[in-house]
Amino acid sequence: MAAAAGYFANLWRIGGLGPAQAPDAVTAILGSALTTLDGDPQTLAGFRGRVLIINYWATWCAPCREEIPLFVRLQREYGDKGVQFVGIAVDQADKVRDFAKEFQINYPLLIAGVEAVELSRQAGNKAGVLPYTLMLDRSGRIAASLVGGISEQRMRGELAPLL
Amino acid sequence: MILRWLAILFLLCAGAACAAEPKLLEPEKAFVFSARLAGPDTIEVRYAIARGYYMYRDKFRFTLEPAALARGAPQLPPGKIKKDEFFGATEVYRDEVRITLPISRDGQPERAVLTAVSQGCADVGVCYVPVEQKTELRLASTGSAAGDSGFGDDALSRLFSAPRAAVPSTGPAPAQGDDTLIAQLFHGEAWLLIISFFGFGLLLSFTPCVLPMVPILSGIIVGRGHKLTRAHGLLLSGIYVLGMAITYALAGVAAGLSGALLSAALQNPWVLGAFAAVFVVLALSMFGFYELQLPAALQSRLAGASSQLHGGHFAGVFAMGVLSALIVGPCVAAPLAGALLYISQSGNAVLGGTALFAMALGMGVPLLAVGASAGAVLPKVGPWMETVKRFFGVMLLAVAIYLVSPVIPVAVQMLAWAALLILTAIHLRAIDPLPPAARGFVRFSKGVGVIALVAGIAFLVGALSGGRDVLQPLSGLRGSAAEPGAPAPGVAFQRVASLAELDAAIAAAAGKTVMLDFYADWCVSCKEMERYTFTDSGVQARLAGMVKIQADVTAGTAEHQELLRRFRLFGPPGIVFFDPAGREIQGLRVIGFQPADKFVAVLDQALGVR
Numbered sequence: 106m107a108a109a110a111g112y113f114a115n116l117w118r119i120g121g122l123g124p125a126q127a128p129d130a131v132t133a134i135l136g137s138a139l140t141t142l143d144g145d146p147q148t149l150a151g152f153r154g155r156v157l158i159i160n161y162w163a164t165w166c167a168p169c170r171e172e173i174p175l176f177v178r179l180q181r182e183y184g185d186k187g188v189q190f191v192g193i194a195v196d197q198a199d200k201v202r203d204f205a206k207e208f209q210i211n212y213p214l215l216i217a218g219v220e221a222v223e224l225s226r227q228a229g230n231k232a233g234v235l236p237y238t239l240m241l242d243r244s245g246r247i248a249a250s251l252v253g254g255i256s257e258q259r260m261r262g263e264l265a266p267l268l
Numbered sequence: 269m270i271l272r273w274l275a276i277l278f279l280l281c282a283g284a285a286c287a288a289e290p291k292l293l294e295p296e297k298a299f300v301f302s303a304r305l306a307g308p309d310t311i312e313v314r315y316a317i318a319r320g321y322y323m324y325r326d327k328f329r330f331t332l333e334p335a336a337l338a339r340g341a342p343q344l345p346p347g348k349i350k351k352d353e354f355f356g357a358t359e360v361y362r363d364e365v366r367i368t369l370p371i372s373r374d375g376q377p378e379r380a381v382l383t384a385v386s387q388g389c390a391d392v393g394v395c396y397v398p399v400e401q402k403t404e405l406r407l408a409s410t411g412s413a414a415g416d417s418g419f420g421d422d423a424l425s426r427l428f429s430a431p432r433a434a435v436p437s438t439g440p441a442p443a444q445g446d447d448t449l450i451a452q453l454f455h456g457e458a459w460l461l462i463i464s465f466f467g468f469g470l471l472l473s474f475t476p477c478v479l480p481m482v483p484i485l486s487g488i489i490v491g492r493g494h495k496l497t498r499a500h501g502l503l504l505s506g507i508y509v510l511g512m513a514i515t516y517a518l519a520g521v522a523a524g525l526s527g528a529l530l531s532a533a534l535q536n537p538w539v540l541g542a543f544a545a546v547f548v549v550l551a552l553s554m555f556g557f558y559e560l561q562l563p564a565a566l567q568s569r570l571a572g573a574s575s576q577l578h579g580g581h582f583a584g585v586f587a588m589g590v591l592s593a594l595i596v597g598p599c600v601a602a603p604l605a606g607a608l609l610y611i612s613q614s615g616n617a618v619l620g621g622t623a624l625f626a627m628a629l630g631m632g633v634p635l636l637a638v639g640a641s642a643g644a645v646l647p648k649v650g651p652w653m654e655t656v657k658r659f660f661g662v663m664l665l666a667v668a669i670y671l672v673s674p675v676i677p678v679a680v681q682m683l684a685w686a687a688l689l690i691l692t693a694i695h696l697r698a699i700d701p702l703p704p705a706a707r708g709f710v711r712f713s714k715g716v717g718v719i720a721l722v723a724g725i726a727f728l729v730g731a732l733s734g735g736r737d738v739l740q741p742l743s744g745l746r747g748s749a750a751e752p753g754a755p756a757p758g759v760a761f762q763r764v765a766s767l768a769e770l771d772a773a774i775a776a777a778a779g780k781t782v783m784l785d786f787y788a789d790w791c792v793s794c795k796e797m798e799r800y801t802f803t804d805s806g807v808q809a810r811l812a813g814m815v816k817i818q819a820d821v822t823a824g825t826a827e828h829q830e831l832l833r834r835f836r837l838f839g840p841p842g843i844v845f846f847d848p849a850g851r852e853i854q855g856l857r858v859i860g861f862q863p864a865d866k867f868v869a870v871l872d873q874a875l876g877v878r
Contacts, residue, residue, distance in 0.1 A: 163397075165327070165387065165395070166389065166395035167389070168393040168394060169395065195397045195398075207841065207861075209860075219397040222397045231291075231292070232291070232292035232293065232294060232295075232396075233294075233295065233396065234390070234395060234396055234397075235394060235395045236395075237394075252292070252394060253393045254393045254394075
């Protein structure tokens, strides 16, 4: 238990501590050009007004894969309370599609290049790594900036005040 | 002492969650890329991988400009097997990897641009996006001689420009030196360092070098004459030790400050090499090859000055302590210099001062005993003091190897450890016969010697047999048990790769129920089925009566596509059953992972269809 707590505390620490207030970064992230799995252009702008949880990941990234089932469960649980998960995969669309099918991912997945991760550095992902999860409240402010894998307890703790 | 402490911290950091890991490195610092012309027709690419980070073997991509240069596939050394809960065994590199790219020099272009794409992760549980790095290589100047093994030692072929990461850093740069190997050692608990230095000092006090201090101190105490009480003696020797300790502390602060300047250079192989050389020089002096001392003239002047001081006043005793440190300092020069160098690498003046202060207090413990006993107790000189000295010598050599370990090949590092351990063992008389009347200590030291000998041999054998893991020197001898792709126990599938093969297999299985399993290496639930479901005894019992066919569609060839299309499957996972007549049992497909109990029910149903 203590080891796990320390582990997550450590990840929290390396994440650059806390919700940096970088409204420009949020604007840039929400406006950045992404593509759907079918190759159509899309941005995140349409999700404004919801509690938006943006998860940067990839299928080749083992720590990223491990937390996907949690996101799927939370999306099912909180979807009707205005919570929206979005996965931004730095990956190939076909691999993401396979993976999404297997894990029955129930939230939108978009494809991005490394520049999306670059952009996330401004929001708090200082080293530019995966997985990285950015939580925005309904007004688009950064509520949490989480580098590395997230425990369920922590995720629920971060979500609760935003509902 | 220090080394054990080093080892402890090293082990902590090698583990998954290094509590001392300060922050994540930028990818180009976690995976330091360089490339050079290694021969007339090969380019060697090297990645120096920070501790706690690893790179995927199958994710490297290299492109050369002009493209005509490329000749054949890059030669990647075997990696270490990393177990992945979902994807099974993946091969990864740690510490360092050297990849050979064959090139064709037919066109004789003068320059080539190498673009390398790599992917890696950190043990703390994050991965980096693919990093693209470019370097320009000049090809013209290496017509004849192939480059030699070290990097940066062949002026003609060492022509790589600074690697430029495709991912520019926009965040604040990490503090200088934070990412150096040695600096990482100091993110541990400071008190551990301080206690280590105290113990280090205590050990130092048992070298012959501290003996000159005893007469000085005795002189002070005896100089007080008959009125001296034990408490007074202790107080005087305490002040004396304090004087000495503060002098050392100042030296520690100076070392820490200079380290702050040095730390930027500490990843440079030359700087590390120079430090290691100094440690070797110091070690040799501990083995008695020569003596390191202040010039005799200076020493005698200081000694003269100290005898001028009157011992009575506390200030005088204090000053005497300071002077003694200056006299005796050079006598314990080798380990002291080692300690100072070590401290200087922390770049932390406060820590350096405290550590050296603690060391001096450790050195002062016997002196305090002398004082408290009012001069009655004196340490006895003996050959065991030489043993302590040699012990320091071995430790200094070990630190030297440790220092250069990031910049030398693992094989060389293992050979160095082998040499050190075996020579130490011989020194401890590991293979000399024990006299029948040997006492406990002799037997003990022979035992330690034998352990060192065996460990040394293990390193030697490991290095020569291709083992490239300092923590598991013999891993090179391990069989292929850990090879990836081992089939799940119990379920032996007949493999098919095309429709024709499948039809033949189904035809051959006439009269039996057939299970067809679509599989791919990247398919997570296939792996899960293999691991959790197919291994179940109930599942296996039912499968025993079936013909098991597997279509491994990892490669995704046209024939694989055809197979999938026949069953209108997008891709694996997919399990299809056929009745004994060879017709698909409709409505019984299993798509995705199914736990053993559910799968058993499906199997029962399949077996029930006649």
